[in-house]
Amino acid sequence: QKEVEQDPGPLSVPEGAIVSLNCTYSNSAFQYFMWYRQYSRKGPELLMYTYSSGNKEDGRFTAQVDKSSKYISLFIRDSQPSDSATYLCATNNPFGNEKLTFGTGTRLTIIP
Amino acid sequence: SQTIHQWPATLVQPVGSPLSLECTVEGTSNPNLYWYRQAAGRGLQLLFYSVGIGQISSEVPQNLSASRPQDRQFILSSKKLLLSDSGFYLCAWKGGYDNSPLHFGNGTRLTVT
Known part of the structure; x- marks a missing residue:
């Protein structure tokens, strides 16, 4: 079992829709969680960062962490074509804080 | 604010030739530094990381190596x-x-x- 599982998609939704991206993780010791956005041929860009259960909101983006279910989500409201990218979830490795564990990424396309 | 510079952006090299990729960070001191590889359609693979000058940890055995000659410089x-x-x-x-x-x-x- 991978430490972090993420549906690779691809996921296509119409412009303006609410997007839900999800990851599950296996180790209950994971402490903090990140979402990255990666445009084609670019490096991943940190989008959201949270270290507790509950919701964190930043503009149209909401990160949700449910530690009891080992489930993390990223919601995008009023999706725009510019949101088309690959989204990666990540969490820390409790056995080595120097290293993060990444999901494989979900490719998202927003259709105008 | 912190910035990270990596070059070159693209590189085409023949088999058997040497490689040197450079990365520098500005606006911070004593950073942890990392090299990842991302194959098409696959996730991020951690290759090397460094917690200080001259300290390199290798994650995957291969013909690549990394060095950290200065605090904010990392070379693959x-x-x-x-x-x-x-x-x-x-x-x-x-x-x-x-x-x-x-x-x-x-x-x-x-x-x-």
């Missing part, structure tokens, strides 16, 4: 490239304290022909 090298070394190479940094997130450069797309 190879003496002889293989076709399988083609990929998207990403440098990243994070603060040297718990719970700090990772920040990536814009990557180098390497094609070995």
Whole structure:
């Protein structure tokens, strides 16, 4: 079992829709969680960062962490074509804080 | 603010040639530094990381090596490239304290022909 599982998609939704991206993780010791956005041929860009259960909101983006279910989500409201990218979830490795564990990424396309 | 520079953006090299990719970070001190490789349609593979000058940890045995000659400089090298070394190479940094997130450069797309 991978430490972090993420549906690779691809996921296509119409412009303006609410997007839900999800990851599950296996180790209950994971402490903090990140979402990255990666445009084609670019490096991943940190989008959201949270270290507790509950919701964190930043503009149209909401990160949700449910530690009891080992489930993390990223919601995008009023999706725009510019949101088309690959989204990666990540969490820390409790056995080595120097290293993060990444999901494989979900490719998202927003259709105008 | 902190910035990370990675170059070159693209590189085409013949099999058997040497490689040197460089990464520098500005606006922070004592960062942890990382080299990742991302193959098409696959996830991020951690290659090397460093928590200080001259300290290199290797995650995957291969014909690549890394060096950290200065606090904010990280270099990825190879003496002889293989076709399988083609990929998207990403440098990243994070603060040297718990719970700090990772920040990536814009990557180098390497094609070995």
